Amino acid sequence: MYAPGVTSSPSGGEPKVLDTAESIIIDGANGVTPAPRHAFPDAGVSLGLAVLVVVATLALRRRPFTTWALPVLLLLAAVPGLVHVVALRADAPLERPVLAAKVDQTLDAMQHAVPWPRPVHVAREEDDVLYPFVRYAVPSRSDSAPGVIELEVAGEHLPAKCRVEAPSGRVFCGDAP
Amino acid sequence: MISLLGLALIHLAGAALRAALTSRAFTQVVRSPASGWYAVVLLYGLSLGAPGLVCIAALLAWLRFSRPRPAPSAPVLPLSFWLTLGTLAALMLARPWVPTQWDEFVWLAKARIESTGFATAATASLDPAQDLVPSGYPPLWPSLVAWLSLGVDSVSAHVGAASLLLVLCVATALETWWSRLRSGHPLLLIAVLATPFVWVHARSTYLDLPVGLLAVALLGLALAEDLVTATVLAVVLCALKDEGMVHVFAATAAIWVTAPVRSFKLLSLLLVGGLTAVLWRALLHVHGIANVDHAPTTPLWHWLPQALTLTAFHASDLWSWGVFWSIALALSLLPTEDRTLRALRWALAVNLVLSTGALLAGPEQVRVFAQNGTLLNRLLMQWWPVAAVLVLESRRQAPK
Numbered sequence: 182m183y184a185p186g187v188t189s190s191p192s193g194g195e196p197k198v199l200d201t202a203e204s205i206i207i208d209g210a211n212g213v214t215p216a217p218r219h220a221f222p223d224a225g226v227s228l229g230l231a232v233l234v235v236v237a238t239l240a241l242r243r244r245p246f247t248t249w250a251l252p253v254l255l256l257l258a259a260v261p262g263l264v265h266v267v268a269l270r271a272d273a274p275l276e277r278p279v280l281a282a283k284v285d286q287t288l289d290a291m292q293h294a295v296p297w298p299r300p301v302h303v304a305r306e307e308d309d310v311l312y313p314f315v316r317y318a319v320p321s322r323s324d325s326a327p328g329v330i331e332l333e334v335a336g337e338h339l340p341a342k343c344r345v346e347a348p349s350g351r352v353f354c355g356d357a358p
Numbered sequence: 359m360i361s362l363l364g365l366a367l368i369h370l371a372g373a374a375l376r377a378a379l380t381s382r383a384f385t386q387v388v389r390s391p392a393s394g395w396y397a398v399v400l401l402y403g404l405s406l407g408a409p410g411l412v413c414i415a416a417l418l419a420w421l422r423f424s425r426p427r428p429a430p431s432a433p434v435l436p437l438s439f440w441l442t443l444g445t446l447a448a449l450m451l452a453r454p455w456v457p458t459q460w461d462e463f464v465w466l467a468k469a470r471i472e473s474t475g476f477a478t479a480a481t482a483s484l485d486p487a488q489d490l491v492p493s494g495y496p497p498l499w500p501s502l503v504a505w506l507s508l509g510v511d512s513v514s515a516h517v518g519a520a521s522l523l524l525v526l527c528v529a530t531a532l533e534t535w536w537s538r539l540r541s542g543h544p545l546l547l548i549a550v551l552a553t554p555f556v557w558v559h560a561r562s563t564y565l566d567l568p569v570g571l572l573a574v575a576l577l578g579l580a581l582a583e584d585l586v587t588a589t590v591l592a593v594v595l596c597a598l599k600d601e602g603m604v605h606v607f608a609a610t611a612a613i614w615v616t617a618p619v620r621s622f623k624l625l626s627l628l629l630v631g632g633l634t635a636v637l638w639r640a641l642l643h644v645h646g647i648a649n650v651d652h653a654p655t656t657p658l659w660h661w662l663p664q665a666l667t668l669t670a671f672h673a674s675d676l677w678s679w680g681v682f683w684s685i686a687l688a689l690s691l692l693p694t695e696d697r698t699l700r701a702l703r704w705a706l707a708v709n710l711v712l713s714t715g716a717l718l719a720g721p722e723q724v725r726v727f728a729q730n731g732t733l734l735n736r737l738l739m740q741w742w743p744v745a746a747v748l749v750l751e752s753r754r755q756a757p758k
Binding site for chain 2: 202205206207208209210211212213214216217218219220221223224226227228230231232234235236238239242248249251252253254255256258259261262263265266272274277278280281284285288297298313314316317320321322323
């Protein structure tokens, strides 16, 4: 599953940064970058570096300066990832309000259209960006109850809006037709 | 914030229960972050109805019977502990009160169900018609979120509660290891805490970091022979996630292998954790619910090289982990006589073996998750706290 809207590298290769709200929803907790989703395009370099660090740590462990070398090495190697976490990702501290606003608007739209625990029959919830939102908006299902609301959800973009189709009362959220 | 009140109530109730069970002064145990978990275990048992009630009564009786006599006096946590915890908590809680990652929505959705009434999340989890996702998972975490929110059904209350629970897990782990870690190199502590991916999960409501933190706390408590609180954490771990059982087994094995004198009392951790997991599995079976993510199958042995390769790719990902896992691996290979270090290594090794085994013997979708990059970094997050303590303790194997 590829996250929609994930920024591509300038050369047009695999996306390098989780810098959209949609990519954070789908892959934000799977890695600092989308690398795990794309089978680690730089695995060779990373593995080579890892082997080098293991050998160096084993070789130098008994030298007095390693008291400082170990934390310095850890800190230096953490810098690229921390740049993503602190500045580049869509959930970086300064970007989070924008992300939160998109999430809020989408949840508000769904909770207004299908106020749980009123019975809802989810006729369509595709496995994409909006799937977890509809799971939160309608956490349990009781589609055989009288007065049930029919809901269709599909979409890849945030914030998503909902509309009610007249006269059926069927609710569509996201890009659903 | 309503969740803060909920946490305070649960902590006070837990401290009262701990004082009663261990014959320690309330004024002493109320200062211990781990006390809250006593009340959590009681509430979890109650939420499972009659079978849970029977098990919890047996557990409380066992804890009372097995308490150390005379009751040990706990060391007073110094100001440096509270300052460190306060700093970490401030960084973790400085987030908007909305979920932003896939599983956050799914876990908190179950908390919404529990907000409608006590034990409703457990009841809904056992009702196939409710079609909960993920199906068959233990309901403690979402239930706990709702209990802390005192039944308020709001997204900000739920995110706040889950974030506070994560802080409680940090506090529990830190409390357990503080006496050893405080004498370490402050720069090394900062360097280990600077692992980039940890800050993604520290500001999230995912369950992997909490499970890892409670696992390292369990190991620390067992090493310090506080088996009563360790048993309580074993129940919590196995009620949070199926992987909790793996952590309890790993910790027990690590303590058992490294113990100078092996006491069968250690196995109580495994027994109580196992009973917690079996109770939930039995309830699922009785209600016809399948946990399709964790259903065992015939092991695919030929997938072993791929499992190890994928684990190596994830662990060496510079952007997520820096060189943390490389250094942890190197330090694991150095000889040491220190029992704590040896126990930490054993815990990591057993976790690696059992989790790899679960990948091979799990359903096909688990291997698909691993290949898609949505599984192994989360397992590494569960192991990170044990590995972090291993790196922080490494000075004990340095030559004089």
